[in-house]
Amino acid sequence: MGLLSGRSGLVTGAGRGIGREIALELGRNGANVAIGYSASVEISEEVADQLRGMGVDAFAVKGNVADPEAVRGAIAAVAERFGKIDYLVNNAGITRDSTLAKMTHDDWNAVIDVNLHSIFNVTHEVLPHMLQAGYGRIVNISSFVGQAGNFGQTNYATAKAGMIGFTKSAALELARKSITVNCIAPGFIETEMVTAMPEVARERVLAQIPMGRFGQPEEIAKVATFLIAHGDYITGQVISVNGGIYM
Numbered sequence: 001m002g003l004l005s006g007r008s009g010l011v012t013g014a015g016r017g018i019g020r021e022i023a024l025e026l027g028r029n030g031a032n033v034a035i036g037y038s039a040s041v042e043i044s045e046e047v048a049d050q051l052r053g054m055g056v057d058a059f060a061v062k063g064n065v066a067d068p069e070a071v072r073g074a075i076a077a078v079a080e081r082f083g084k085i086d087y088l089v090n091n092a093g094i095t096r097d098s099t100l101a102k103m104t105h106d107d108w109n110a111v112i113d114v115n116l117h118s119i120f121n122v123t124h125e126v127l128p129h130m131l132q133a134g135y136g137r138i139v140n141i142s143s144f145v146g147q148a149g150n151f152g153q154t155n156y157a158t159a160k161a162g163m164i165g166f167t168k169s170a171a172l173e174l175a176r177k178s179i180t181v182n183c184i185a186p187g188f189i190e191t192e193m194v195t196a197m198p199e200v201a202r203e204r205v206l207a208q209i210p211m212g213r214f215g216q217p218e219e220i221a222k223v224a225t226f227l228i229a230h231g232d233y234i235t236g237q238v239i240s241v242n243g244g245i246y247m
Contacts, residue, residue, distance in 0.1 A: 002030020003229040008057070008082035009137075010075070012036035012065055012122060013092030015044040017191040018141060018217045022089055023047055023058075025221035029229060032057040034078040036092065038064050057082070065092045065118035075125040085129040087137040087228045090119045090163075095193065097152045108155045115159035119166055127179075136179035137228040140167050141220070144187045144240060160185075164238055171236030180235035182227050187241065189215040215241055 004026060011026070013019040014035040023033045024047070033051055037044040037060055044060035051058035059081060063074030079085055093115045096107035119140055130136030145153055146160025167183040174181060188194050188205055194214055197205075206212060223241055227234060 002028070004225070005030035007086040007228070008032035008034075008078075009085050009087035009089070009228075010034040010036055010061070010078050010122075010126070011089040011091055012118070013038075014089075015040045015047060015060075017193075018186070018189060018220050019089070019091040020047055021217035021221040022091065022141075022224045024050060025218070025225045026087075026228070027051040027054045027056045027058065029225055030056060031087070031228075032082055034058070034081065035060040036065070036074065037062055038092070065122055066113035068121050071118075071121045071125050075122070075129075079129055084133060085126050086133070086135065087139070088123065088126045089139045089141065089224055089228075090122055091141040092118055093141070093159075095153070095156055097156070099152050100154045103155065111155035112159050115156065116162045116166075119163055123170070127174075130179050131177055134178050136174070136177075137231060138170070138174075138179065138181040139224045139227050140181070140183045141224075142167075142183050142185045142238070144185050147185060147238075147240075167238065168236050175235050180227070180231050182231060182234060182236070183238045184220060184223055184227075185238050185240045186220050187215055189217055189220060191217060 011019050011023045014023040015037045023035055026033050035044045035047050048058040048060045061074045061077050064070040096111050098107060140163050142163040143160040145157045146164055149157050164183055167181050171181040220241055223239060
């Protein structure tokens with residue numbers, strides 16, 4: 001029996017990167033997992049297959065997190081499949097990097113919609129299920145950029161900072177309902193985004209990370225799983241993971 005046997009929920013943006021590792025780690029601990037995706041159905045189905053191979057229930061559910069109507073349908077599908085929603089990991093996100101002077105309205109709005117508006121859209125639809133059950137675990141994946149800022153990422157930093165404010169306010173509202181809300185603020189994590197950085201940029205970032213290495217998606221997954229499995233008395237916290245103190 002795993003730590004999360006019998007628990008069921010949703011990880012958004014779970015087809016790759018940090019979201020994928022969170023979904024797999026939850027499955028290893030016995031949780032049933034809905035793999036939220038917007039476009040990459042094949043990749044998401046592969047993750048679901050891996051999870052079912054662990055003996056848990058899993059399926060890929062499509063829904064553009066920036067679209068309230070799409071989110072409503074996706075959450076209804078998760079609730080129908082599992083009969084409940086015990087946990088939610090708000091992980092979906094995109095980047096559209098540019099200096100502020102060159103940033104277009106479209107790039108600003110796209111990042112705010114997917115990275116910030118989404119956590120309201122998804123949490124708002126999941127919340128009635130948790131309130132009815134008198135139990136819930138919500139984990140938001142922010143970024144150290146939301147605390148420290150980053151050159152060329154005013155849109156991303158704004159969204160991730162807003163996610164931290166959302167976490168703290170929602171935690172205050174929901175604690176008495178036995179629903180905890182926490183936030184993980186990763187530093188630079190070895191995902192496709194970091195791998196694609198020019199080598200000179202990677203070396204410059206590494207030189208400023210005290211541990212001298214990039215974080216791994218598996219490390220974020222373990223923190224998220226801990227908050228879902230053991231976080232009964234932890235709420236409203238922002239947890240930095242490997243490189244989160246990068247300035």
